[in-house]
């Protein structure tokens with residue numbers, strides 16, 4: 438069974454590429470997921486992707502990953518800054534994860550400077566644009582020992 442990665446994108450990221458290109462670029466979520474699947478194939482990994490605007494649905498998807506997924510890459514969007522529930526779900530399933538942000542949240546509004554996820558993440562990627570997903574996939578592959 439090849440190592441398995443779950444890519445989770447949170448609220449509003451389904452609208453990527455449509456507005457605020459100066460912050461989030463013009464790449465769509467479909468492009469990001471398609472690129473990640475190509476990378477997974479090259480790295481001999483299994484990739485699942487999930488996007489939801491609903492906190493509970495993200496919690497449920499994290500629970501579903503327990504004992505099935507080796508690594509999670511999560512862009513929780515605004516829930517990064519508010520969700521103890523997503524934090525608790527990630528802690529509870531004991532799956533290593535990387536927190537990713539397209540923008541450099543530390544250069545933005547103060548309320549984006551705090552994350553409920555960062556201190557329990559293996560690592561955090563922020564401000565690299567959508568290339569951060571590529572970097573995170575490569576890191577995940579190395580971390581779980583894929584080829």
Ligand SMILES: O=C(O)[C@]1(O)C=C(c2cccc(Sc3ccccc3)c2)[C@@H](O)[C@H](O)C1
Pocket residue numbers: 448449450451452453454455456457458461512513514515516517537538539540541542549
């Ligand atoms: O930079 C990110 O990836 C981030 O996770 C993403 C966020 C975000 C916020 C609003 C919309 C979107 S996606 C989007 C972009 C343009 C138009 C519509 C939706 C992402 C923020 O909530 C976070 O603070 C930062």
